[in-house]
Amino acid sequence: MKEKRSPSRLEACWKEKDMVSGRAADAMVVIMRTNGCSWAKAGGCTMCGYRQASLSGVSEEDLHRQVDEALSKYKGEGFVKIYTSGSFLDEGEVPIPVRERILEEFSSCGRILFESRPEFVTAEAAAALPKTVTVALGLESSDPDVLRDSVNKGFTPEDSRRAGLTLKDAGLSVRTYLLLKPLFLTESAAIEDTVRSALFADGFSDEISINPLNVQRGTYAERLWRAGDLRPPWIWSLAEVLRRLSGNVGARLMSSPSGGGTPRGVHNCGVCDRALLDGIERFSFSQDVSDLDVSCGCARDWQTYLGMERILGTAADMGRRLDAGLALGGAKDG
Numbered sequence: 154m155k156e157k158r159s160p161s162r163l164e165a166c167w168k169e170k171d172m173v174s175g176r177a178a179d180a181m182v183v184i185m186r187t188n189g190c191s192w193a194k195a196g197g198c199t200m201c202g203y204r205q206a207s208l209s210g211v212s213e214e215d216l217h218r219q220v221d222e223a224l225s226k227y228k229g230e231g232f233v234k235i236y237t238s239g240s241f242l243d244e245g246e247v248p249i250p251v252r253e254r255i256l257e258e259f260s261s262c263g264r265i266l267f268e269s270r271p272e273f274v275t276a277e278a279a280a281a282l283p284k285t286v287t288v289a290l291g292l293e294s295s296d297p298d299v300l301r302d303s304v305n306k307g308f309t310p311e312d313s314r315r316a317g318l319t320l321k322d323a324g325l326s327v328r329t330y331l332l333l334k335p336l337f338l339t340e341s342a343a344i345e346d347t348v349r350s351a352l353f354a355d356g357f358s359d360e361i362s363i364n365p366l367n368v369q370r371g372t373y374a375e376r377l378w379r380a381g382d383l384r385p386p387w388i389w390s391l392a393e394v395l396r397r398l399s400g401n402v403g404a405r406l407m408s409s410p411s412g413g414g415t416p417r418g419v420h421n422c423g424v425c426d427r428a429l430l431d432g433i434e435r436f437s438f439s440q441d442v443s444d445l446d447v448s449c450g451c452a453r454d455w456q457t458y459l460g461m462e463r464i465l466g467t468a469a470d471m472g473r474r475l476d477a478g479l480a481l482g483g484a485k486d487g
Contacts, residue, residue, distance in 0.1 A: 160186055160211040161218035164238075166226050170438075172405070173231045173263040177438055180232035183223045187211055187246045190239030192270060192307050198293075199305050199336050202369025203238035216251045224258055231263040241267035242278055242288075256283060266328065271308055271316035279323035287326040287359070290316055294335060294346055295353035303335035310353065317357030329358040329404075333365040333394060333419075334386040336374055339462040343386060347394045355402040365391050365419035367411040378417070384470035388413070388421045388429045389455040392445045395433065399442045407437035425449035 158164075164184040171180040188211045193201065227233070235255060239246045247255075259265055260283060268289040282288075292313040293304050300306040317327045331350045334343035351361050365386045368378045377383035388410075395406055410433075412418025414426035421429065428447045435444040461471055 158186065158208060160208050160215040162186065163219050163222050166223060168230065171232050171234075171264075172438065178231040178263070180234060181223075181227055181230040182234045182236070183226075184236045184238065185216065185219050185223075185247075187216070187237045187239060189246065190270075191243055191245060193239070195307070196305060198307075199303065200332070200366060200369065200372055200374040202372045202375075213248050213251060216247065217254065220251065220255055220258065227259070229262075232266070233259045233262050233264070234266045236268060240269040240273050242269040242273035256286075260285075264326075269316075271312040274316035274319055276319055276323070279320050279325060282323070282325060284324050287328050288316075288320050289328040289330060289362075291330045292350065292354055293330065293332040295350040296346055299335050299338070299346060303337050304332065314353075314357055317354075321357055326359045327357055328360040328362055329354040330362050330364050333363055333391060335366070336377060336383065337468055339459075339466075339468045340384075340386060340390055341459050341463055342468075344390050344393055344397075348397050351394075351398050351402055351404075351406075355404050358404045360405045360407060361398075361402065363391060363394055363406070363408040365408070365410050365413075367419070368417040378470075381473045382469045384468075384472065385412075385417065386419050387455045387458070388419050388426060388433070389452055391419055391433060392429060392447075395436060396442055396445060399440065406440065408433050409437065422449065422451035422454065425451060 164186045166181065166183050169180050169182060170177050172178065186208050188209060190197065190203070235241060237246055241247050241252065256265065263285060264287060265285055266287040266289060268291065271290060274288065290313050292310065293306060294300050295310045297309050300310065317329065320327050331347050331354065333347045334340065338346060347363060354361055366374065368375050368385060374383060391408060391410070395408065398406055410419045410430065413430045414420050420426055425447055432444045432447050436442065458471065
């Protein structure tokens with residue numbers, strides 16, 4: 154029997170490494186259970202399954218108890234990340250008293266990060282935030298057609314740019330998320346889209362996080378993936394994006410892929426996945442492209458895949474389709 158999730162308990166909490174003032178530092182990551190992302194209730198993004206971390210009927214008292222739990226786990230880390238699976242600046246998700254308490258309780262740490270959709274970023278809200286705050290904006294793509302048709306984001310690239318500039322004008326830092334391989338894009342098109350999007354985001358971002366598509370449960374992306382109409386990106390594609398952007402943007406480049414090396418996440422052949430993912434993690438701190446120097450024969454398979462996609466004009470998972478066809482042919486022959 155599945156355990157009932159308490160609205161007064163955190164969804165998750167863990168420790169990891171990130172950057173504070175240009176140096177690697179310990180970070181505490183907190184995922185709160187809230188009443189959920191307002192956009193998810195209106196349909197939501199095609200690839201986002203974070204509504205699974207949301208509940209209904211979460212009270213302000215419940216949220217304060219979650220803050221208590223987070224404080225019990227805090228060991229003086231220099232960086233605290235507060236994720237709500239929606240927008241921290243949405244008063245319907247995080248009431249102002251809870252927001253103010255969180256910022257006060259962690260005022261001694263060097264850096265606090267949270268996420269917000271651009272519609273909640275106003276000059277008034279930004280001015281009320283301490284200068285230790287970094288706001289993460291989920292731009293995903295600078296192409297308005299991709300945002301509308303592939304992601305169903307509910308805002309435009311210009312909305313994100315306005316929010317980013319508003320935050321920068323208030324003396325705050327901005328981390329921008331980009332989605333590598335939105336739905337319906339071929340691998341080649343996805344690489345080009347992410348590079349263009351990073352150049353667009355560089356004008357208002359201190360950091361640009363490249364997030365490869367991860368197939369989350371209960372999403373439209375999962376439906377396509379199960380049907381063989383979608384393949385998460387190759388790790389080679391992620392490395393290619395980072396190589397092409399290195400030295401061409403002022404923002405720190407980073408990537409910490411969810412589900413990396415699994416069928417649902419960014420993956421290669423399985424032999425080189427861990428080595429290349431480790432190199433990408435090192436690059437995220439060093440910004441040294443030599444950290445991406447990993448060799449594997451499947452790099453040729455990746456190049457072939459890109460070529461086949463361009464010829465056939467499809468974003469379907471051709472590897473799975475080919476394997477299924479061979480299996481079917483073998484069955485008929487037998």
